[in-house]
Amino acid sequence: MYYWYKKIKEMPGSDMGEFTRILHSGSPDKLMEEIPTFVADPLPEGLDRGYVVLNRPWAFVQWLEKAKIEEEYILMAEPDHIFVNPLPNLADGIQPAGFPFFYIKPAEHEKIIRKFYPEEKGPVADIDPIGNSPVIIKKSSLEEIAPTWVNVSLRMKDDPETDKAFGWVLEMYAYAVASALHDVHHILRNDFMLQPPWDLNVGKKFIIHYTYGCDYNLKGELTYGKIGEWRFDKRSHLTRPPPRNLSLPPPGVPESVVRLVKMVNEATSNIPGWDTSTNG
Template sequence: RVTFLEANQGQSCFDACENAELACQMHWFELLNNCDALRAGFPFGADHCSENFYGRDLPAFRPEDATLLVNQKPRVYAASCGGKHSKTRRLCGCGFRKGGSTSSRTFHTVYNVQPSRYFEWQVRYMHLWFKQADMPGRITRLLTANAADPLSATIPTHVAPPPRNPKDPGYSPYNKPSAVNHWLRKARPTEDVIIVVDPDCMFIRPLDIVVEEGSPIAQQAFYHFNLDSDEIPMQIARRYCKNCTFLDPIAVPMIVHRRDLLKIAPLWLSKTMEIRNDRHNWPNCWDNRTCSTVGLGWTAEMFGYVFAASELGIRHEIWDLQVVPPVHKEVITSIIHYHVEVP
């Protein structure tokens, strides 16, 4: 069953459905993304329909000039339940929550580091900002090491052994999926909502979005997957995710239901290893930043997560959850990802 609701101007479908004690269902945006459907949804006051715009807040109705707006690039800028614009009203498909009473408002934030002075100051600031921002739930440092370090005495820490890949021993991003997987299976957290961030993230306000099982939310990555193109992200996807029917260009922060992350984590690691073990066969531009921004030599772990989620059929909402420097504007997100360079 679905209930279609008109959101208020400037309101997201996430909030419109939430106010009706329902959950926004993302798949309806594809069916609503045409002029006929929008005219039926907004029968009064719409003078014409335009297909010249794109964005995650579309399809929508713009009252100031009585224009219906169809999303011109739905594959690249897929509509999001969280998308909103101060000048538009959205038509929202709302249904019953999939998680029902089993989805609780409990949170656990995690991030991965190695024992070093380089990470120590980031860790201390991370926990300071977490507290100052009044973040919900707990936070745990996932430490990739063979034993606890001195910081473990004052910082909530889970020690995860370093992953082993004899073919590629120097690639440290393996640590993230490996540590997340180890923590989930050994520490057995009970919180439903897991927030995965990087250590160089600054919390400036609470990030308390509740996700249901099967409906995670993540940040837009610096690249896109245009299914009709031969751009480098799609070249990579066609090699390592051949049967994937969708691809979510995502990055941290990722807000995932614990049961979804339990499925994703082991495949995330194995897909990352699959990509890295094939690195001697990569075309030059996959890792050469002079002809592409992808830099697969470092970002293989990001693609590993995307492909793992896609193979499992777990589709992400893409929201603006963070900003990165230089920030010369009012910050409305919960996180500033300040990006320190890895030495």
């Protein structure tokens, strides 16, 4: 991510500012020598109950309170995002921009949502189908939302019905609800991000999100849910970074997947010491 941030930032049409990696382990790591990093304290032991993402909103609260942030707008992004086109400021004044996720459906969970979003605030349909990332938002707005995001996340995790219904996307729902509680509504930008293998072409979109496994047979046919003869899946590299020079997909695989692998290969070939590095 950081390699492509540095490269894309300098291209015409980019409004990208400085970069901060927010590390919520509470302890420095060796990547801090390479990437500008803010070390945040994790939640008190046991409070996240194994759901490590619950530390994210608390880390943002600390960063906003303690760091010197010169930019007026903040892009929240994640390590499995790769910038593919120069990113302008997609926000419009005080209205932030976000990406609509097909699986964030507040209206289908109205009974649960009402535990955290009272009727006097308006219809559940007013809650955006987003998470906190990718989002471009005014710093002053995020400063208001972040403490509520923490509180809603913790309350959702404490509620067994909500925890079961939302699972690994609970913190995303919490951000969406917290934003709506502050009457902050996002411009929904489908071009903010693409997600291979489902999105086939990069086009003019800005970020590749490589969250899904890309499995294909040698005919270039998708075998999603079954390990392919050719595959790229970040979960294959949980203990060590991927090696340099990953094999390219077979003919017939969508351009988005080919572009993703080529970009990973370019980054790893240009980052010093990649072959000898390990996670942490």
